[in-house]
Amino acid sequence: MNISRRSLLRGIGLIGLSTTVLPVIDKISGLDSKAVAGGTKNSGKEKLTKQWVRIIDLKKCDGCEGLGMEPQCMAADRSVYHRLEGEEWIDVKKVHGEGDSTYWMPIPCMHCENAPCVKVCPVGATYHSETGTVLVDNRKCIGCRFCLAACPYDRRFFYWEKRDASPKDAFAEYSPEFPLPPRMGTANKCVLCESFTKDGKLPACIGGCPRGAMYFGDLETDVATNGQEVVPLKKMLAEHNAYRYKEELGTKPRVYYLPGHGQEQGREPRE
Amino acid sequence: MSNNERSLELEEIALKPLVKPGLGYNIGLASLAVVVAVGVLFYAGQLWKGLSVTGMQNQVFWGLYITTFVYFIGISLAGTLVSAILRLSGQHWQSPVSRIAEVITGSALIGALLMVVIDMGRPERLLNIFIHGRIQSPLLWDVIAVNTYLFGSLLYLYIPMIPDLALCRDKLGESVSPIRQKIYRLLALGWQNTPEQKERLEKVIGIMSVVIIPAGIAVHSVTAWIFGMTLRSGWDTTILAPYFVVSAFFSGVAMVIVAMAIFRKAFGLEKYLTVDHFKKLGWLLIAMGLVYGYFNFAELLTEAYKVKGHELEFLSMFFTGRFSMLFWLFFLDCILLPVFLMVWPTTRNITGITIAGVLVVIGVWFKRYIFVIPTLSLANTPTYFDSAPYRASLPELSITMIGLAGFALLIALFFRFFPAIPVWEIANEWDKESAEISSINSVRLGKFKGGAK
Structure with a gap:
């Protein structure tokens, strides 16, 4: 030739x-096939089976101050996933509102629809599950911590040191839905208790809330519950002027706040 | 002195360090090696215990490693500027410096890659980047850009060196070990200095000097975007990419000046690296410094005027707060002093310009530090747990020194085996000059003849 x-x-x-x-x-x-469900699903545009969201009623949350306890959502999260101080997957903070008011604001992972952490991950270790939940595959994560940089809600953490697995977790089979025992040198975040919700149980933080201030719902079927009552989700959001935290960033968070006593609605609380 | 004699003298000076380097050189090499070795020991500890041996925590999760990574990326633009941009703009004075600049580029890029791997929580999963890589991550852009630039720079270092490798092959002879002789022979690719080979070489160098420029600019832009693609005060700004490119030119030129001063003394190259080179690079340095200062001003003013969101909290860290010392010192150390040293005729000499270079080389590292750390120190949300401010730990410092000392070591080692100044290119310049002079003379003579008629 x-x-x-x-x-x-x-x-x-x-x-x-x-x-x-x-x-x-x-x-x-x-x-991009790898962006969704850890490379197992074919198309990012495929319809999600569920769209888990959380609704936080700020009127009901008092940081468990009235009960004389630490915030019970944090406590539940800590006991299930062995979180250390400063790396709680859900954080409850007393913030200042308008007119000298203060209120309590639980800040969990927002499981953003347009998640900055999913975008920046160089290896697809962070991905959206079929229910819209953002998960980390600790077996894939290279530990670059770009996701920590990308998250505007500071809800990304890193296993800096080797941790002894608790006796219970030592034999647990690892899955991104129940990412225990911890793996040194990888990133971690709230998993929205995917392993619980699969079995029809509520996430630990929502089940743990003694005030019933947090609702867990599905945008597809339009229902939500706090474990005590079942409510129509979208109607509730509309009637209570729901807002999302830092909505202007375009991350489309899947956590809704119901304001009620002096919150600067839809805006950042003043520190 | 005829061109031939000059060339012979040049060859002798250039090749001398390859055979028998001075005592000071060996001591320098050994002490750098010790620093690297200590760092490697600490790194072994980090591999075992995790990144908890550093001062980093969940709030400030990037520290000295990423600071040094950004620093090295900046330094690496030196080669492109000196040997590509100046070459294309028809300058000839820079040819003795071009190899030093190119070696700085290569070593800085290797240093940058090293710092990234050191910073990784799971370095053993490095290959995941290629196996599971996702192109929408700016980190992947960086991997592609840095590797392309590194490959291009090494090629651009190697190709113009071929005639000098042939020189090593022909002139060093028995004075070096047989293995080295073999390597020189292999690398020289059968260079015989024929006009055809010369023509081809010039052509390839010309092409490479064009190709390498976009690669260099890309590396700096993409590195800026790693930070620029986040939603954080101080990073979330569109000026970031050009700002990185300018600061890269700035620190790169400074590093070339410092390296030039060192090798000039160490290898006795006073004749070829003259005060003229220092002055020209010095002007370039302060030009870049002023543009960099302007970019800083433009960015800070637009942020400080509006004080949007967290901006007030952020800026006050610089103007009056925790990082104000480093911030104001930077402008003194990297912009005002170098400008003064260059503008005042008394200090506009090799010593003065070298001092300016050293000031910038050190100052820019601290500028990188206050680029990375303050932004991360600022919490995005009110948090329950107030973490202690970031302080680098001793192991972290020592591990960082692997990069910094390793960078110097790489450069020093390179010039142990290859000539620091491009003998062939300088001789070529001389030939061209004398050809020009003789042609001018003949033109003049022709005129005389015409006039005499």
Whole structure:
């Protein structure tokens, strides 16, 4: 066969182009398979089976001050997932509102629809599960901590040191839904108790709330519950002027706050 | 002195350190090696105990490693500026410096990659980046850009060195070990200094100097975007990429000046690296410094005027707060003093310019530090737990020194085996010059002849 040098080079160039550029186009147009469900699902546009959301009624939350206890959602989270101080997956903070008011604000992972942490992960260790929950596969994570940088809610943490697994977890089979025992050098975050909700149980923080201030719901079926009552989800959001934290960032958080006593609605609380 | 004699003298000076380096050089090499070795020991500890041996925690989760990574990325633009941009703009004075600049680029990029791997929680999963890589992550852009630039820079270092490798092959002979002779022979690719080979070489260098520029700019932009793609005060700004490119030029030129001063003394290259080189690079340095200062001003003013969101809290850390010392010192140390040293004729000499270079080389590292740490120190949400402010730990410092000392070590080792100044290029310049002079003379003579008629 008689191939000139020029045409050979052109051929090689075209092959190179097709292997580098074409996949990029695929990924930019949202067809990236790895972005969803850890590479097991085919298309990011496939309909989610569920869309778990949390609703936090700020009128009901008093940080468990009235009960003389630490916030029980934090306590539940800590006992199930062995969180240490400063790395609670849900945080409850007393913040100042308008007119000298103070109120308690639980800040969990927002499981954003447009999650910055999912976007920046270089290896797809962070992904959206079929229920819209953002999970971390600690077996894949390289520990670059880019997700910690990306999260505008500071709800991303890192296993800095080797931790002894508790006797119970030592034999637990690892899964991103129940990511125990902890793996040194990887990132971690709230899993919205995927392993519980699969079995029809409420997430630990919601079950743990003695005030019934937190609701767990599904946008697809439009119901929510705090373990005490079942409510129509969208109606509740509309009637109570629900807002989302830092909505202006465009992250589309899946946590709704119901304001009620002097919150700066839809805006950041003053520290 | 005829061109031939000059060339012979040049060859002798350039090749001398390859055979028998001075005592000071060996001591320097050994002490750098010790620093690296200590760091490696600490790194073993980090591998065993995790990143908890550093001062980093969940609030400030990037520390000295990423600071140094950004620093190295900045330094690495030196080669592109000196040997590509200046070459394309038709300058000839920079050719003795070009190899030093190119080696700085290569070593800085290797240092940058090293710092990233050191910073990883799971370095053994490095290959995941290629197996599971996702192109929408700016980190992946960086991996692609840095590796492309590193490969291009090494090529751009190697190709113009081929005639000098042939020189090593022909001139060093028995004075070096047989293995080295073999390596020189292999690397010289059968260079015989024929006009055809020379023409081809010039062509390839010309192409490479164009190709390497976008690669260099890309590396700095993409590194800026690692930070710029987040939603954090101080990073979330569109100016970041050009700002990184300018600061990279700035620190790169400074590093070239410092390296030039060191190798000039160490290898006795006073004849070839003259005060003229220092002055020209010095002007370039302060030009870049002023643009960098301007970018800083433009960015700070637009933020400080509006004090949007967390901005007030953020800016007060710089103007009056915890980082104000480093912040104000930076402008003194990296902009005002170098400008003064260059503008005042008394200090506009090799010593003065070298001091300016050293000030910038050190100052820019601290500037990187106050680029990374303050932004992370600021919590995005009111948090229940107030973590202690970041303080680098001793192991972290020592591990960082692997990068910094390793960078110097790489450069020093390189010039133990390869000539620091491009003998061939300098001789070529001389030939061109004398050809020009003789052609001018012949033109003049021709005029005389014409006039005499």
